[in-house]
Amino acid sequence: MLEASLAGQLKSLLERLTLPIELVSSLDDGPKSTELAELLTEIAAMSDKVTYERRDDDARRPSFAVRRSGTDTEVRFAGIPLGHEFTSLALALLQVGGYPSKESPELLEQIRDLDGDFHFETYFSLSCQNCPDVVQALNLMSVLNPRISHVAIDGALFQDEVDGRQIMAVPTVFVNGELFGSGRMGLEEIIGKLDVGAADRAATAIAQKDPFDVLVVGGGPSGAAAAVYAARKGIRTGIAAERFGGQVLDTMAIENFISVPYTEGPQFGSALENHVRQYGVDIMNTQKAAKLVPAATENGLVEIELESGASLLARTVILSTGARWRSMNVPGEDQYRNKGVTYCPHCDGPLFKGKRVAVIGGGNSGVEAAIDLAGLVEHVTLIEFDSVLRADEVLQRKLRSLPNADILLSTLTTEVVGDGNKVTGLAYKDRTTDAAHTLDVEGVFVQIGLLPNTEWLTGSVELSDRGEIAIDDRGQTSVPGVFAAGDCTTVPYKQIVIAAGAGATAALSAFDRLIRTGVPAEDSAAATVG
Template identity: 65%
Template sequence: MLDANLKTQLKAYLERLQQPIELVASLDDRPASAEMRALLEDIAPLSALISVRYDGNDARRPSFSISRAGADMGVRFAAIPMGHEFTSLVLALLQAGGHPPKLDADTIAQIQGLEGDFVFETYMSLTCHNCPDVVQALNLMAVLNPRVRHVAIDGGLFKAEVDARQIMAVPTVFLNGQPFGSGRMEIGEILAKVDTGAAARDAAKLAKKEPYEVLIVGGGPAGAAAAIYAARKGIRTGIVAERFGGQTLDTLAIENFVSVMETEGPKFAAALEAHVRAYAVDVNVGQQVQAVVPAPQPGAHATVKLANGAELKGRTVILATGARWRNVNVPGEQEYKTRGVAYCPHCDGPLFKGKKVAVIGGGNSGVEAAIDLAGVVEHVTLIEFLDQLKADAVLVDKLKSLPNVTIHTNAQTTEITGDGQKVNGLRYKDRVSGAEHHVELAGVFVQIGLVPNTEFLKGTLELSRFGEIVIDPKCATSVPGIFAAGDVTTVPYKQIIIATGEGAKAALSAFDYLIRTPAEQG
């Protein structure tokens, strides 16, 4: 299973083990069980602290547990954790073996102090770049707290379960047999949902924060760049965000960030966070901003209000809240979201293997999604509202060469249909003839661009008719002391490299504002 190079790398990692661990496999006669046995037989000889048994009696076969010898840790893979999940496997081995996690002491204490019994099940796919964050967070919780158990389940291996639970998006998490969440979740978000007192404790902690000279809202490329540039000026800098990475977390391949030949979105996001944390930046993640109250006069503090009731203050504020996938806003979209309506072809495409799907959107993202899906599913129908596809010519040519793709232009999506449980089709109207059509499908992938995250700013500062924050060439908004950067603004060309440049510019502009505006006394 593992080539010589991968064995060498894994052996080096396993030298960090501090305590013996035991892998216990539950196998059957499926080919996947033979693959799992081969993987475990490759791993065991790489460290004297690892032992393997094949007498497990878990109902899910093939699967294997990872536990510290003499303990009963609740970490299990009902999967052959290769691809994106290989890192999850390595971390689980190290953490079960006593290697300390990269987690702050407060979060560790919070996990260890959870009351109750928690049995998590995560359905994932090995091609999903969003799944590892969830798998790794829940595995770590299971290592740290004996009352937490977690199994990562490859939907491709356990198709009957996926169908029975009508899972049509990954990652999908169940807690104690009930739906818990879907999509990327970081450990702070998970803890906020299971620890009922977390919000109040967090708010009390944030309320004690001293005002910042620069307070950045958002943790994507623009927010990260702004934080780094502000901190390098030696001024008190804070960042508040729901998570680090922004839209890059949902990007599979990044090949146009100058000096980085190729990387993956989640890796890029992790690098952003690491770079920010290398400086004296007060990082507050897992926080949702509800409102921004401008300073009453120049030199005074603006106020950023959070969903948990806490307030943070800054002499300047940089808004870098980015954008999110745009909804098509037709009947059925919300009803069948995660039940056939999807937004990430890389993550959810494998769940539709051998089925018929549609892609809504003829821009680069839509055409790329259709090309990607065509290699997995039975047939792809692409729906474009305009009279021609908007994607780059090379992509359009590639799409048209595929035998299992049908393209409809001048087509207006009017409804996503379903049977009450999952998607079964899509209705569209021919904008030339007026004729209506219904296409039978198992899934619909929406790829029609982005919408800025500015709902909480309406009435606070000037927005464009598209909801973007209006800025001048120095990233200043219509409100003195408040700046903005990245995809949330009117700056053209929504690209990662442009967002980082705008973030740096916003920080420099904020610093210039600070040195030219005397602070309010008292």
């Protein structure tokens, strides 16, 4: 069932089990149940601490529980958690089997102290790179707190549930039968939504922090590189990030980061955070910046006000807030977001199997999305505003060769049409004739480029007409002591490797300012050059 390399990895991991576990399945006569039984049998044979039994005690089939023997501690999967969810399966086996989590002790204690009975259901797809973080977070919570339970459900195998609950994006999470959230969520964010006092406690703790020598705002590749380069100088470094990893977490495959032939966004984002933590950087997650206040003459400190109400002070600041997917800004787009309007074809494509969909955008990302979706959906229509596609020629040829794909050029999307619950169509205008049309679709995949996350900086630093932070070749902005790096800036070519280099440049420039302006840097004598 498992490839030899995966089987070897899993067998090695199972050597870390300290407590016996049971794999308990509920099956039917279908081929997927046969596959699941083979998988569970294979896993049980890898360790004498793992047993497998079919009990058919769950209405969802195929499904199974990973249960700590003799207890009620368990996590459940409905489906076969391979693909992106293989790591979720491995972690579930380890954590139910007594292997401790690497999350901070404070966070683990916060989970144990949650007051309430919470039954979570997460719908995922095996091609979704955002889903494992949510699945793994809720699995861990169900292991630590007996009042929390969780089942992770492969939407492709339980289409009736997906249709009945009108799920059109993954991950989608329900708690006690009610919608809890949709899209990527980290452990801290989930806990924060359950623990109503968590945000206030975090804001209080942040407000009490001493000023930083370098404060990085944003946790993507540029922010991570800036934090590492600053911390290596032996100075007090902090990083405030809405979500560590940034937009890279939504990237399916990374094949052009030099020395790393292939990785995927979530793994790359996790590696960034782990690297930053090795240098003792004060990481403040789930913190969104709201305002920048330039340094006052009397103290020379830049202030960053956060949406939580707390503020951070720093001698220098590096802005690395990245970018996000650009919206169409047409009627119906916001109303039907995650109800047919989506921005991740890899994540949500399987939910539209056998349906008609549209892709907006004729660049590489749009054409690649249309090609991928054509293998799943009944029909895909690519819509491009310009009179020509901008994607690479090889991609265009591939798309044009597909029998269930159409291309509409010189086309302006005017409205996302729906029935109040989900998308039913897309209204557009032919720019050559001004004729109005409506396309019958159930999904709209938006792939029209990026928008810098800089609205909060309007009026405080110089921005380009595209909203990008204007910087010089040292990463300096128009405000003394404030630097910037990455996709939020005017630097050309929005690439991970370029963002990382720009982050290093900004950090070195910030350090140079500190030592030249006579502002003391903690332990600067112990700085490591390079």
